[in-house]
Amino acid sequence: MRIDIVTIFPEFFDVLDLSLLGKARQSGLIELGVHNLRDHTHDRHRTVDDTPYGGGAGMVMKPEPWGDALDAIFGEPAPVSSEADAAPGPILIFPSPAGEQFTQAMARELSEQPHLVFACGRYEGIDQRVVDHFATRGEVRLVSLGDYVLNGGEVAVMAMIEAVGRLIPGVVGNPESLVEESHEGGLLEYPSYTKPSSWRGLDVPPVLLSGNHGAISAWRRAQQLERTRRVRPDLLPPAV
Numbered sequence: 001m002r003i004d005i006v007t008i009f010p011e012f013f014d015v016l017d018l019s020l021l022g023k024a025r026q027s028g029l030i031e032l033g034v035h036n037l038r039d040h041t042h043d044r045h046r047t048v049d050d051t052p053y054g055g056g057a058g059m060v061m062k063p064e065p066w067g068d069a070l071d072a073i074f075g076e077p078a079p080v081s082s083e084a085d086a087a088p089g090p091i092l093i094f095p096s097p098a099g100e101q102f103t104q105a106m107a108r109e110l111s112e113q114p115h116l117v118f119a120c121g122r123y124e125g126i127d128q129r130v131v132d133h134f135a136t137r138g139e140v141r142l143v144s145l146g147d148y149v150l151n152g153g154e155v156a157v158m159a160m161i162e163a164v165g166r167l168i169p170g171v172v173g174n175p176e177s178l179v180e181e182s183h184e185g186g187l188l189e190y191p192s193y194t195k196p197s198s199w200r201g202l203d204v205p206p207v208l209l210s211g212n213h214g215a216i217s218a219w220r221r222a223q224q225l226e227r228t229r230r231v232r233p234d235l236l237p238p239a240v
């Protein structure tokens with residue numbers, strides 16, 4: 001998978017050189033391009049924002065730098081005649097509090113895509129015409145990390161890239177470990193324990209020491225259901 005990110009804070013994504021995603025980049029499983037939006041400005045101050053039409057507080061990100069930055073990633077539009085046969089381009093994702101909720105299901109869907117482009121807005125957001133223009137050139141999505149307000153898109157994109165990247169085959173060493181995670185099967189994950197078997201007067205549930213794999217699986221499933229009922233009843237399947 002190729003991932004491109006456009007941002008005014010490219011150094012924010014230096015952390016993607018580390019850990020699992022860093023290894024995935026070294027092994028070629030993930031190809032990452034981080035682009036500084038200011039490299040697509042043409043004034044001395046490298047201006048990316050201006051006052052909002054219609055008034056109001058804050059600044060809006062200008063469309064021109066975004067158009068140039070995204071054109072550099074997408075390439076020039078294919079001539080109309082060959083457009084129908086052209087391979088589908090990347091999915092362009094704008095993190096936004098006004099977007100559809102990012103979920104594990106969306107992470108899994110996106111992990112199967114060959115190319116994702118993330119456009120990190122700041123200030124009050126990006127001029128709407130950037131979204132509208134690129135929606136004529138391919139798939140565009142507004143995606144929200146959750147129902148709270150951040151100062152820009154970078155934190156959301158970091159979370160999305162981690163959630164998507166870890167689902168790409170080969171990135172996580174043991175794919176089995178992805179199966180019983182929270183949200184993967186629709187339920188929250190069961191509690192985990194390791195040595196010592198007793199710690200500060202707290203003992204590991206005896207069933208986990210029994211070696212009875214059937215009983216262990218049943219206990220874990222019951223824990224998943226109990227946790228989900230208690231913390232996220234909205235995730236319960238109708239029949240439960």
Ligand SMILES: CN1CCCC[C@@H]1Cn1ccc2ccc(-c3n[nH]c(N)c3C#N)cc21
Nearest residue numbers: 095096121122145146149150151152153156
């Ligand atoms: C604060 N400021 C004025 C109100 C509107 C947002 C703006 C800041 N801002 C600019 C670009 C941008 C992109 C994503 C998000 C964002 N917030 N919460 C989420 N779940 C997000 C996602 N994903 C916030 C952003």
